[in-house]
Amino acid sequence: GAVVSQHPSRVICKSGTSVKIECRSLDFQATTMFWYRQFPKQSLMLMATSNEGSKATYEQGVEKDKFLINHASLTLSTLTVTSAHPEDSSFYICSAKANYGYTFGSGTRLTVV
């Protein structure tokens, strides 16, 4: 139980375009979803916390207008990287707290060319 499905797993996009990443809780309701970013060989850095039906809470230093987060339902949260640039290339992973701990999506490897 407590599965989070994340798509896409990999995406390559051109500089200046936008990319949407989806995370769906399959067998539970996730009122809160956490979005992390991870550079190679580094830790997971929390970008923002999305709350169903309300605005996301962004961590210090994270650009709200660049990383748009929407949590429109109890089972879906999306992260849109707007006007992507090569420096946005990274591994993005979502997480939700379920009954027995935190469950993670499988991650999205974004490459901006």
Place this chain on the structure above:
Amino acid sequence: AQKITQTQPGMFVQEKEAVTLDCTYDTSDPSYGLFWYKQPSSGEMIFLIYQGSYDQQNATEGRYSLNFQKARKSANLVISASQLGDSAMYFCAMGPLGQGGKLIFGQGTELSVKP
């Protein structure tokens, strides 16, 4: 502010031997949970073990055990009988007890198991 520290960027262990991955934390909150995750090269986060701040006994899950020393604010992961498949990044994390709240992660330790 809460903080998690892993001071071992990389560790090597011989197959079938035990290895300890260090984790220290800092928090002023008396209620917290400590987690260990394994991240293979595929990127998925695999939950290994959990310890609550009020748990009296050290957590164990198969070959994994957590050496919880509350006074020293340490939560080291012990992997017994290492296997080649244990080679991965390992992250220590801390979060609040109960519902809600974010996880914060340590820097990670890259474990390599030698045949």
